[in-house]
Amino acid sequence: MARSGESSGSATSRPPHGLAATRLVCPWCGATRPPDLDPWCRQCRGSLSAEVDRPLDLPAVARSLWDYAPLLPAGPVSASLGEGATPILPLQNLYPGDEVYAKAEWMNPTGSFKDRGAAVAVSAAIALGAAGVVCASTGNNGAAVSAYAARAGLPCIVTLPVGTPPGKIVQARAHGAMVVEVPGTFSDAYQLAERIQQADSRWANLTSTYANPYMTAAHATITYEAWAALGGRVGTVIVPIGAGPMLVGILQGAERLLRAGKINCLPVPVGVQAAGCAPIARAFARRESEVTAWEGNCAGIAGSINDPLRGYPADGTRTLRAVQQARGIVHAVSDAEIVQAMRDLGRLEGVACEPTAAAPLAALRALDRTASLPRPVILIVSGHALKDPMSQPERLASTLTADPSADPRALIAAAKAHRQEGRPPRILS
Numbered sequence: 001m002a003r004s005g006e007s008s009g010s011a012t013s014r015p016p017h018g019l020a021a022t023r024l025v026c027p028w029c030g031a032t033r034p035p036d037l038d039p040w041c042r043q044c045r046g047s048l049s050a051e052v053d054r055p056l057d058l059p060a061v062a063r064s065l066w067d068y069a070p071l072l073p074a075g076p077v078s079a080s081l082g083e084g085a086t087p088i089l090p091l092q093n094l095y096p097g098d099e100v101y102a103k104a105e106w107m108n109p110t111g112s113f114k115d116r117g118a119a120v121a122v123s124a125a126i127a128l129g130a131a132g133v134v135c136a137s138t139g140n141n142g143a144a145v146s147a148y149a150a151r152a153g154l155p156c157i158v159t160l161p162v163g164t165p166p167g168k169i170v171q172a173r174a175h176g177a178m179v180v181e182v183p184g185t186f187s188d189a190y191q192l193a194e195r196i197q198q199a200d201s202r203w204a205n206l207t208s209t210y211a212n213p214y215m216t217a218a219h220a221t222i223t224y225e226a227w228a229a230l231g232g233r234v235g236t237v238i239v240p241i242g243a244g245p246m247l248v249g250i251l252q253g254a255e256r257l258l259r260a261g262k263i264n265c266l267p268v269p270v271g272v273q274a275a276g277c278a279p280i281a282r283a284f285a286r287r288e289s290e291v292t293a294w295e296g297n298c299a300g301i302a303g304s305i306n307d308p309l310r311g312y313p314a315d316g317t318r319t320l321r322a323v324q325q326a327r328g329i330v331h332a333v334s335d336a337e338i339v340q341a342m343r344d345l346g347r348l349e350g351v352a353c354e355p356t357a358a359a360p361l362a363a364l365r366a367l368d369r370t371a372s373l374p375r376p377v378i379l380i381v382s383g384h385a386l387k388d389p390m391s392q393p394e395r396l397a398s399t400l401t402a403d404p405s406a407d408p409r410a411l412i413a414a415a416k417a418h419r420q421e422g423r424p425p426r427i428l429s
């Protein structure tokens, strides 16, 4: 990225933020313009990309996402809760001696990776004069955007499909957002958010599809962090995808590393969808170059990625093409595979996550049987278990009841058996 008009500058002289060096670029027709709040290309109505023309000057260790501020399309930091700089954890019991890591994105302030995009997009919205923010969400984006909007002092509307897990709704309410439940799927909530933004151009749309280019760009920081933590090596990165901006942002980060000579080849990107709502995986399997919307009801367990793309299938096409160009894979996993992966991450690694966030492990298990994915492998564990405890109802139902006078030796024996079997013990009398 040596195109910068500015001198590459030293750490002390560089500007504190990246909006001054940001351009909106249309990946569909190539049009460019300075940053603003209009989500779409004025030439072709396609989704946009936010590019920052600065040299890739990376800190050795980032303490937060904002250590990458000069590379982010954000104004001065208007809203931060300490997002980013999440640990990368070896899966030492599931993959002893192998290089498989969990990127601990559930450790972001509101419990999902969405905080990265929300922090950047709210700061950009403030710099661009926004009067309010609206977002459609499967739950986590609303929890994140509402937190950063509260921090920045902006009114916030969150639209969600009816049936969104209550924990995620409670977060958005706690952050003072106006929450609107929309009958139907995420795509219906998407449509309402877009109509709200169109009704007042000073409201920014922070829906975490490609409707907000600042959000997508924020996810490049996941790549920079993983690259630094693994000593400059990234083999495969496995990402749960709804429309896919997290994966595309991660790839944009990898492309910048490649252009700057910091890696020799791109990591293999693997997008993971849930079999019950898999428009992008379906197009990939059929070797198509365009994604069509999913017709089913998308009621599977991985709620955070249940996006049928109805009304905006081009978002899926953008993700599909990015993966195809990078010689990656899009794979669909079943609910049963997700549940097994979620159990094992919790039981064997101490990583309790929401179903969607376990989908990358499920995909790795399936793909390792047929392909050879280069190591190190990075699984993006994108959201916390507490986001959606009711997706593990058997866990709540099988809690043991015992009197204080219960036989302690029987309890110890039962605990050992429980660990071996991975099943809850029978109720002790």
Ligand SMILES: *Cc1c(COP(=O)(O)O)cnc(C)c1O
Residues within 6 Å of the ligand: 112, 113, 114, 140, 141, 208, 209, 240, 241, 242, 243, 244, 245, 246, 247, 304, 305, 354, 356, 357, 382, 383
């Ligand atoms: C939103 C979300 C995803 C999917 O990310 P996209 O960028 O929308 O494809 C994955 N996991 C979790 C936990 C999410 O909230």
Ligand SMILES: [Zn+2]
Residues within 6 Å of the ligand: 026, 027, 028, 029, 030, 031, 041, 042, 043, 044, 045, 046
């Ligand atoms: Zn265009």
